Structure formats: structure tokens, C-alpha cells
Amino acid sequence: MTIGPKQSKLTAVEERAAYAAATERDVDTCQRCRRDCGPTARDHRQNRRPGNTIPENLQVLGLRCHIWKTEHPMDAVAEGWSVPAWGDPRGWPARRWVPTALGFSHLSWVLYVGKGWEVISEARALQIMEGTK
Numbered sequence: 001m002t003i004g005p006k007q008s009k010l011t012a013v014e015e016r017a018a019y020a021a022a023t024e025r026d027v028d029t030c031q032r033c034r035r036d037c038g039p040t041a042r043d044h045r046q047n048r049r050p051g052n053t054i055p056e057n058l059q060v061l062g063l064r065c066h067i068w069k070t071e072h073p074m075d076a077v078a079e080g081w082s083v084p085a086w087g088d089p090r091g092w093p094a095r096r097w098v099p100t101a102l103g104f105s106h107l108s109w110v111l112y113v114g115k116g117w118e119v120i121s122e123a124r125a126l127q128i129m130e131g132t133k
Contacts, residue, residue, distance in 0.1 A: 008050070008051055009050045009051060010050075010051060010053055010054075014053075015053045018053050018054050018055050018058060019042045019053070019058065021055040021058075021114070021115045022042050022055050022058035022059060022060060023042060023060060024115070025055065025115050025116065025117070026059060026060035026096070027060075028040055028060055029060060029097075030060060030061050030062035030065050031059050031060055031061065031095070031096045031097060032061055032062075032065040032068075032069075032081060032095070033062065033064075033065055034097050034105070035062070036062065037062030037063060037064035037065050038062045038063025038064050038066075039062065039063055040060050040061065040062050040063075041060070041061065041062075041063070041066060042058050042059075042060060043058065043059050043060070043061040043066055043069070044057055044058060045057050045058065045059055045081070045082055045083045045089055045092070045094065046082070046083035046084070046085065046087065046089050046092075047085065052089060054089065054090070055112060055114055055115055056089045056090045056112040056113070056114070057083065057089035057090075057112075059081070059094065059096070061081075065081075069081050069082055077129075078129075079095060080093055080094050080095030080109060080125065081094070081095060089112070090112075091111065091128065092111075092128065092129070093109050093110070093111060093120060093124075093125035093128050093129060094109070094110050094111070094112055094117075095107060095108070095109060095110070096108065096110050096117065098110065098117070098119055109121065109122055109124070109125040
């Protein structure tokens with residue numbers, strides 16, 4: 001675990017902007033199942049702490065998928081739905097449904113970048129998660 005400078009607490013305005021950005025980016029749709037699995041919520045990929053309510057650490061999950069994530073923490077990290085406590089959400093791979101040129105969506109590995117994302121290969125995601133960047 002790397003010990004870095006203490007994160008400053010975000011203002012309420014900054015947190016609301018991050019929640020709004022994640023909601024817009026994810027089209028208020030559960031990113032794990034893309035189905036109606038209950039009311040949606042902005043989920044912290046890494047457990048909430050001061051300074052980490054940023055778009056890169058938020059995703060939209062439905063209630064059932066959120067419960068699954070909470071009940072299966074190791075699987076959630078391995079499958080890209082969660083960030084371990086020692087990880088940095090700004091550089092930790094995530095899973096999401098990405099639209100293709102043909103109008104379909106494909107479950108892909110991504111790095112969240114502000115209000116958007118960058119698609120990465122599964123090999124790259126595993127390198128990052130295993131610490132072999």
C-alpha cells in the first residue's frame with residue numbers, strides 16, 4: 001500500500017457534479033447487467049472516503065447488482081466492478097457496456113477518464129490489476 005498525501009474533502013457542489021457526470025455517462029443504466037435489476041444508484045467502485053467521489057470512482061448499478069457487489073467483494077474486483085482499497089480508481093480498470101459502430105453494446109474493459117472512458121484490452125486490464133503495468 002502506498003501512503004500518499006491526505007485527500008482533501010470535496011465540496012458538495014463537486015460531489016453533485018461527479019454524481020451527475022456518472023449518471024449521464026452511464027445513461028442511468030446498470031452497467032453490470034443493463035437490465036431492470038431494481039432502482040439505480042451511483043455506486044462508489046472503491047469504498048467511499050474523503051476525496052474519492054469523482055466520476056472515475058462512480059458507476060451506475062441497480063439494486064440487485066449492487067447487493068451482489070457487496071456480497072462478493074473479491075469477485076467484484078476480479079470482474080471489474082470494484083476497486084481494492086489500495087488501488088487508485090483513476091487508473092483501475094472497470095467493466096462497462098460500450099456501444100459499437102453497429103449499434104450493439106459489448107461488455108468491455110475500460111479506464112474511466114473524467115466523464116468518459118477509454119477502452120483497453122483484457123490483457124492490459126489484467127496487467128494493471130496484477131501490478132505488472
